[in-house]
Amino acid sequence: MTPRADLTSYLIRYPQEAGLGDEDPATVLDRYHTPDYELVNDGVPLDRQRLLEHIRPARKRAAGLRVEVQQALVDGDQLAARYHLVTELRKGGTITTEIYMFGELAADGRLRRAVQATRILPST
Structure with a gap:
């Protein structure tokens, strides 16, 4: 399965596998993205290495999504x-992020x- x-x-699937899975984050990233993949999130460029550095700590904070x-x-x-990423935190609480990609x-x-633009939605 590819994005196309x-x-x-x-x-x-990608946030589930990357954020909560047991599989090596690099394997998950490579399944869906090219080796030269670049994400520009709210104006901040993230290459493969920076994405991997983001995934590992995120796995420790997220209890579900x-x-x-x-x-x-x-x-x-x-x-x-256009979608919402709803993250349940291990320490309690939920963060809902609206994403335009x-x-x-x-x-x-x-x-x-x-290229993504995001905003945190108020808790309900």
């Missing part, structure tokens, strides 16, 4: 999505580059 084949499944996809579109090698796919269907 099923963007909604990628948006749901779910993704609520509002929109997901793939058109050729371009994609766009635009990306570029490689020929093999994996994600090559993504």
